[in-house]
Amino acid sequence: MGHRFAGKSVLVTGGASGIGLAAARAFADEGASVTVADRDADGAAAAAEAILSSGGRALGVAADVSDPASCTEMVARAVAAFGGLHIAFNNAGVPSAIGGLFEEFGLTEWDRLMATNLSGIFYSMRAELPAMKACGGTAIVNTASVASLVAGVGMAGYVATKHGVAGLTKAAALDLIPFGIRVNALCPGLVDTPMLAGPTATPEVRAAMEAMTPIGRIASAEEIARIALFLASDESSYMVGALVAADGGVSLA
Numbered sequence: 592m593g594h595r596f597a598g599k600s601v602l603v604t605g606g607a608s609g610i611g612l613a614a615a616r617a618f619a620d621e622g623a624s625v626t627v628a629d630r631d632a633d634g635a636a637a638a639a640e641a642i643l644s645s646g647g648r649a650l651g652v653a654a655d656v657s658d659p660a661s662c663t664e665m666v667a668r669a670v671a672a673f674g675g676l677h678i679a680f681n682n683a684g685v686p687s688a689i690g691g692l693f694e695e696f697g698l699t700e701w702d703r704l705m706a707t708n709l710s711g712i713f714y715s716m717r718a719e720l721p722a723m724k725a726c727g728g729t730a731i732v733n734t735a736s737v738a739s740l741v742a743g744v745g746m747a748g749y750v751a752t753k754h755g756v757a758g759l760t761k762a763a764a765l766d767l768i769p770f771g772i773r774v775n776a777l778c779p780g781l782v783d784t785p786m787l788a789g790p791t792a793t794p795e796v797r798a799a800m801e802a803m804t805p806i807g808r809i810a811s812a813e814e815i816a817r818i819a820l821f822l823a824s825d826e827s828s829y830m831v832g833a834l835v836a837a838d839g840g841v842s843l844a
Contacts, residue, residue: 597622600673605683607634609784613816619647626669628654656683656711662718676722678823681715682734684708686786687749701748708752728772732822733760735776737838764832775822780838781809805840
């Protein structure tokens with residue numbers, strides 16, 4: 592176990608699975624007290640229990656980032672449990688179905704994606720800031736996507752939300768750096784998470800996805816989490832408003 596985050600209170604949204612779960616475990620391994628927040632209450636509790644069983648400090652919290660009141664409550668729970676909030680990894684997000692013409696993209700699907708993927712980041716940051724300012728601030732890491740850097744056919748809503756996260760991250764970074772709070776975004780490509788479990792269960796589909804990626808493989812959640820920890824740590828102390836691609840080269844092709 593390392594000590595990069597010893598004495599730090601860290602909040603991870605979308606922490607019950609995938610990149611969020613890998614990051615929550617990694618933060619705890621590095622000495623942080625971790626609040627695992629997720630819409631899946633049982634998953635958040637299980638993730639926290641696993642950290643506790645390994646000798647770490649953690650709290651599982653049910654939270655829906657598309658609801659501003661829920662975001663306020665999750666931060667209050669983190670502060671009550673661990674005395675403050677130093678770092679936030681705003682990772683919660685939902686995928687979109689791919690396909691169809693632009694004009695066929697459903698309004699209900701658009702609203703669903705916007706509520707969690709973009710408004711959820713905004714609501715989370717708004718709720719986090721008073722506690723982070725009170726602690727002197729350190730870092731916010733937002734999960735964006737390779738879809739923040741490039742577009743894809745049949746993905747209008749998802750691409751719009753992720754480009755929005757990129758712009759929101761840059762704007763917030765300028766507003767918050769005077770308070771000692773650095774804001775950066777992580778832009779993953781294809782990652783082995785529950786979101787991809789369905790498609791990648793078919794060997795032919797997985798092979799096609801891997802072939803689309805210049806590096807020739809799909810990332811693990813753990814290697815993406817390591818980049819999130821870097822952005823949250825003092826090792827990235829001069830990075831402000833950066834969009835860090837972790838996409839195996841997809842955005843370069």
